[in-house]
Amino acid sequence: MGAAAWLLSTLPVWALNVVQLEPQERETLQAVLAALDPLISAKKKDGAANLLAWQELYEPLTASQRAFLDEFRAVRAGALGATSHYFGESAATPELVPVGPQQVVKDGAAKPLDPQYLPRAALEAYRRMMEAMQAGLGRRLLVESGYRSPAYQLYLFLFYLPKHGWSVTETNRFVALPGHSEHGNPARQAIDFINEAGINGEDHPEEFEALPEYRWLQEHAGQFSFALSYPRDNAYHTSFEPWHWHYEGS
Ligand SMILES: [Zn+2]
Numbered sequence: 001m002g003a004a005a006w007l008l009s010t011l012p013v014w015a016l017n018v019v020q021l022e023p024q025e026r027e028t029l030q031a032v033l034a035a036l037d038p039l040i041s042a043k044k045k046d047g048a049a050n051l052l053a054w055q056e057l058y059e060p061l062t063a064s065q066r067a068f069l070d071e072f073r074a075v076r077a078g079a080l081g082a083t084s085h086y087f088g089e090s091a092a093t094p095e096l097v098p099v100g101p102q103q104v105v106k107d108g109a110a111k112p113l114d115p116q117y118l119p120r121a122a123l124e125a126y127r128r129m130m131e132a133m134q135a136g137l138g139r140r141l142l143v144e145s146g147y148r149s150p151a152y153q154l155y156l157f158l159f160y161l162p163k164h165g166w167s168v169t170e171t172n173r174f175v176a177l178p179g180h181s182e183h184g185n186p187a188r189q190a191i192d193f194i195n196e197a198g199i200n201g202e203d204h205p206e207e208f209e210a211l212p213e214y215r216w217l218q219e220h221a222g223q224f225s226f227a228l229s230y231p232r233d234n235a236y237h238t239s240f241e242p243w244h245w246h247y248e249g250s
Pocket residue numbers: 145183190191192244
Protein backbone atom coordinates (compact mmCIF):
# COMPACT_ATOMS: atom_id res chain seq x y z
CA MET A 1 0.00 0.00 0.00
CA GLY A 2 3.00 2.28 0.57
CA ALA A 3 3.25 3.78 -2.89
CA ALA A 4 -0.46 4.33 -3.36
CA ALA A 5 -0.88 6.00 0.02
CA TRP A 6 2.04 8.31 -0.67
CA LEU A 7 0.57 9.28 -4.04
CA LEU A 8 -2.77 10.04 -2.41
CA SER A 9 -1.20 12.35 0.14
CA THR A 10 0.38 14.44 -2.62
CA LEU A 11 -2.98 15.28 -4.17
CA PRO A 12 -3.95 18.93 -3.82
CA VAL A 13 -6.12 19.93 -0.86
CA TRP A 14 -8.80 20.75 -3.45
CA ALA A 15 -10.17 17.24 -3.45
CA LEU A 16 -13.93 17.56 -3.45
CA ASN A 17 -15.55 14.97 -5.63
CA VAL A 18 -17.52 17.46 -7.71
CA VAL A 19 -19.36 14.80 -9.73
CA GLN A 20 -20.87 13.37 -6.55
CA LEU A 21 -19.76 14.07 -2.99
CA GLU A 22 -18.14 11.13 -1.20
CA PRO A 23 -19.97 9.69 1.84
CA GLN A 24 -17.63 11.50 4.23
CA GLU A 25 -18.12 14.79 2.37
CA ARG A 26 -21.89 14.32 2.60
CA GLU A 27 -21.58 13.78 6.32
CA THR A 28 -19.54 16.96 6.70
CA LEU A 29 -22.06 18.87 4.59
CA GLN A 30 -24.96 17.69 6.73
CA ALA A 31 -23.11 18.68 9.89
CA VAL A 32 -22.37 22.11 8.39
CA LEU A 33 -26.02 22.67 7.42
CA ALA A 34 -27.15 21.64 10.90
CA ALA A 35 -24.63 23.96 12.56
CA LEU A 36 -25.71 26.87 10.36
CA ASP A 37 -29.44 26.34 10.71
CA PRO A 38 -29.99 28.53 13.81
CA LEU A 39 -27.93 31.36 12.28
CA ILE A 40 -29.77 31.27 8.95
CA SER A 41 -33.17 31.10 10.66
CA ALA A 42 -32.29 34.12 12.79
CA LYS A 43 -31.01 36.10 9.80
CA LYS A 44 -34.15 35.27 7.82
CA LYS A 45 -36.30 36.38 10.73
CA ASP A 46 -34.42 39.70 10.74
CA GLY A 47 -34.86 40.01 6.98
CA ALA A 48 -31.07 40.15 6.62
CA ALA A 49 -30.17 36.72 5.22
CA ASN A 50 -29.21 38.29 1.88
CA LEU A 51 -26.60 40.43 3.63
CA LEU A 52 -24.88 37.53 5.45
CA ALA A 53 -21.15 38.20 5.96
CA TRP A 54 -18.36 35.60 5.66
CA GLN A 55 -17.45 36.10 9.29
CA GLU A 56 -20.99 35.30 10.40
CA LEU A 57 -21.10 32.20 8.21
CA TYR A 58 -17.83 30.80 9.56
CA GLU A 59 -18.43 31.66 13.19
CA PRO A 60 -20.58 28.60 14.20
CA LEU A 61 -18.27 26.13 12.41
CA THR A 62 -15.27 24.02 13.47
CA ALA A 63 -11.88 24.47 11.80
CA SER A 64 -12.36 21.46 9.54
CA GLN A 65 -15.86 22.60 8.58
CA ARG A 66 -14.44 26.01 7.65
CA ALA A 67 -11.82 24.30 5.50
CA PHE A 68 -14.62 22.35 3.85
CA LEU A 69 -16.32 25.64 2.93
CA ASP A 70 -13.02 26.97 1.59
CA GLU A 71 -12.90 24.04 -0.82
CA PHE A 72 -16.19 25.20 -2.34
CA ARG A 73 -14.96 28.79 -2.53
CA ALA A 74 -11.98 27.54 -4.53
CA VAL A 75 -14.13 25.78 -7.13
CA ARG A 76 -14.41 27.66 -10.42
CA ALA A 77 -17.38 26.91 -12.64
CA GLY A 78 -14.96 26.66 -15.56
CA ALA A 79 -13.44 23.60 -13.93
CA LEU A 80 -16.90 22.00 -13.89
CA GLY A 81 -17.25 22.26 -17.66
CA ALA A 82 -19.57 25.24 -17.28
CA THR A 83 -18.81 28.62 -18.75
CA SER A 84 -20.42 30.83 -16.10
CA HIS A 85 -18.32 33.89 -15.56
CA TYR A 86 -16.30 34.33 -12.38
CA PHE A 87 -16.96 37.86 -11.16
CA GLY A 88 -14.96 37.51 -7.96
CA GLU A 89 -16.11 38.36 -4.49
CA SER A 90 -16.28 42.13 -4.40
CA ALA A 91 -14.35 43.31 -1.37
CA ALA A 92 -16.12 46.63 -1.02
CA THR A 93 -19.66 46.41 0.30
CA PRO A 94 -21.84 48.37 -2.10
CA GLU A 95 -24.42 50.84 -0.88
CA LEU A 96 -27.47 48.62 -0.57
CA VAL A 97 -30.94 50.07 -0.28
CA PRO A 98 -34.00 48.14 0.94
CA VAL A 99 -36.56 47.59 -1.81
CA GLY A 100 -39.31 48.06 0.78
CA PRO A 101 -42.39 45.98 1.63
CA GLN A 102 -43.72 43.86 -1.23
CA GLN A 103 -46.53 41.35 -1.44
CA VAL A 104 -48.10 39.02 -3.96
CA VAL A 105 -51.75 38.00 -3.95
CA LYS A 106 -52.23 34.30 -4.57
CA ASP A 107 -55.67 32.66 -4.51
CA GLY A 108 -57.06 35.80 -2.91
CA ALA A 109 -54.53 35.76 -0.07
CA ALA A 110 -51.79 38.36 0.34
CA LYS A 111 -48.34 36.94 0.93
CA PRO A 112 -45.43 39.23 1.84
CA LEU A 113 -42.12 38.69 0.05
CA ASP A 114 -38.83 38.36 1.93
CA PRO A 115 -37.00 41.70 2.36
CA GLN A 116 -34.72 42.50 -0.60
CA TYR A 117 -31.86 44.93 -1.18
CA LEU A 118 -30.43 46.52 -4.32
CA PRO A 119 -27.61 48.94 -5.11
CA ARG A 120 -29.14 52.42 -5.35
CA ALA A 121 -28.68 52.89 -9.12
CA ALA A 122 -30.24 49.51 -9.92
CA LEU A 123 -33.16 50.16 -7.58
CA GLU A 124 -33.88 53.55 -9.16
CA ALA A 125 -33.72 52.10 -12.68
CA TYR A 126 -36.04 49.27 -11.61
CA ARG A 127 -38.55 51.77 -10.20
CA ARG A 128 -38.50 53.85 -13.40
CA MET A 129 -39.01 50.70 -15.45
CA MET A 130 -41.99 49.63 -13.33
CA GLU A 131 -43.63 53.04 -13.64
CA ALA A 132 -43.43 52.59 -17.41
CA MET A 133 -44.75 49.02 -17.23
CA GLN A 134 -47.62 50.13 -15.01
CA ALA A 135 -48.48 52.93 -17.43
CA GLY A 136 -48.29 50.70 -20.50
CA LEU A 137 -49.59 47.40 -19.19
CA GLY A 138 -51.40 48.15 -15.92
CA ARG A 139 -49.16 45.59 -14.21
CA ARG A 140 -45.80 45.52 -12.51
CA LEU A 141 -43.17 43.03 -11.44
CA LEU A 142 -41.79 42.68 -7.93
CA VAL A 143 -38.27 41.88 -6.77
CA GLU A 144 -38.31 38.31 -5.52
CA SER A 145 -34.53 38.26 -5.20
CA GLY A 146 -32.06 41.12 -5.48
CA TYR A 147 -28.63 41.39 -3.89
CA ARG A 148 -27.25 38.22 -2.26
CA SER A 149 -23.91 38.32 -0.50
CA PRO A 150 -21.33 35.73 -1.64
CA ALA A 151 -21.51 34.13 1.83
CA TYR A 152 -25.27 33.65 1.54
CA GLN A 153 -24.77 32.41 -2.03
CA LEU A 154 -22.45 29.69 -0.71
CA TYR A 155 -24.97 28.76 1.97
CA LEU A 156 -27.69 28.41 -0.70
CA PHE A 157 -25.39 26.29 -2.86
CA LEU A 158 -24.71 23.95 0.07
CA PHE A 159 -28.39 23.85 1.00
CA TYR A 160 -29.43 22.75 -2.50
CA LEU A 161 -26.60 20.25 -3.04
CA PRO A 162 -28.39 17.25 -1.46
CA LYS A 163 -31.46 18.03 -3.59
CA HIS A 164 -29.37 17.74 -6.76
CA GLY A 165 -27.92 14.30 -6.05
CA TRP A 166 -24.98 15.63 -3.99
CA SER A 167 -23.44 16.76 -7.26
CA VAL A 168 -21.58 20.06 -7.41
CA THR A 169 -21.64 19.94 -11.21
CA GLU A 170 -25.40 19.41 -11.34
CA THR A 171 -26.22 21.91 -8.58
CA ASN A 172 -24.19 24.51 -10.47
CA ARG A 173 -26.73 24.41 -13.29
CA PHE A 174 -29.35 25.85 -10.94
CA VAL A 175 -27.49 27.70 -8.19
CA ALA A 176 -24.36 29.72 -8.85
CA LEU A 177 -21.23 29.18 -6.80
CA PRO A 178 -20.16 32.18 -4.68
CA GLY A 179 -18.43 34.76 -6.83
CA HIS A 180 -20.24 33.48 -9.93
CA SER A 181 -23.67 34.99 -9.29
CA GLU A 182 -24.93 38.25 -10.73
CA HIS A 183 -26.95 38.59 -7.52
CA GLY A 184 -23.70 39.14 -5.62
CA ASN A 185 -22.13 41.35 -8.25
CA PRO A 186 -23.35 44.95 -7.84
CA ALA A 187 -21.60 46.03 -11.06
CA ARG A 188 -23.99 43.75 -12.93
CA GLN A 189 -26.77 43.49 -10.37
CA ALA A 190 -29.36 40.79 -11.03
CA ILE A 191 -33.04 40.83 -10.12
CA ASP A 192 -35.31 37.79 -10.10
CA PHE A 193 -38.79 39.06 -10.90
CA ILE A 194 -42.12 37.72 -9.69
CA ASN A 195 -45.45 39.06 -10.86
CA GLU A 196 -48.16 40.42 -8.56
CA ALA A 197 -50.03 37.10 -8.74
CA GLY A 198 -46.97 35.24 -7.45
CA ILE A 199 -45.85 33.72 -10.77
CA ASN A 200 -42.06 33.41 -10.85
CA GLY A 201 -41.49 30.51 -13.24
CA GLU A 202 -39.32 28.71 -10.73
CA ASP A 203 -40.89 25.28 -11.29
CA HIS A 204 -42.07 25.95 -14.84
CA PRO A 205 -40.12 28.69 -16.67
CA GLU A 206 -42.70 28.71 -19.46
CA GLU A 207 -45.30 30.08 -17.01
CA PHE A 208 -43.21 33.20 -16.59
CA GLU A 209 -42.30 33.23 -20.28
CA ALA A 210 -46.03 33.34 -21.14
CA LEU A 211 -46.69 36.47 -19.04
CA PRO A 212 -47.46 39.82 -20.72
CA GLU A 213 -44.98 41.26 -18.21
CA TYR A 214 -42.24 39.11 -19.75
CA ARG A 215 -43.13 40.22 -23.27
CA TRP A 216 -43.09 43.83 -22.08
CA LEU A 217 -39.61 43.32 -20.61
CA GLN A 218 -38.35 41.87 -23.86
CA GLU A 219 -39.53 44.98 -25.70
CA HIS A 220 -38.68 47.68 -23.18
CA ALA A 221 -36.16 46.56 -20.55
CA GLY A 222 -33.22 47.63 -22.72
CA GLN A 223 -34.37 51.26 -22.48
CA PHE A 224 -33.81 51.01 -18.72
CA SER A 225 -30.44 49.21 -19.05
CA PHE A 226 -31.79 45.81 -18.01
CA ALA A 227 -30.94 42.66 -19.99
CA LEU A 228 -31.97 39.01 -19.85
CA SER A 229 -29.04 36.97 -18.53
CA TYR A 230 -29.92 33.37 -19.35
CA PRO A 231 -32.03 32.98 -22.50
CA ARG A 232 -33.16 29.54 -23.64
CA ASP A 233 -30.21 27.38 -24.80
CA ASN A 234 -27.69 29.89 -23.51
CA ALA A 235 -23.96 29.27 -23.81
CA TYR A 236 -23.46 29.32 -20.03
CA HIS A 237 -24.72 25.80 -19.34
CA THR A 238 -27.32 27.49 -17.15
CA SER A 239 -31.00 26.65 -17.31
CA PHE A 240 -33.41 29.07 -19.02
CA GLU A 241 -34.31 31.81 -16.52
CA PRO A 242 -36.86 34.21 -18.02
CA TRP A 243 -37.26 35.91 -14.61
CA HIS A 244 -33.56 36.73 -14.14
CA TRP A 245 -32.45 40.11 -15.53
CA HIS A 246 -29.40 42.21 -14.74
CA TYR A 247 -28.74 45.93 -14.67
CA GLU A 248 -26.06 47.15 -17.03
CA GLY A 249 -26.09 50.83 -16.19
CA SER A 250 -23.69 50.81 -13.21
ZN1 LIG B 1 -31.46 35.03 -10.40
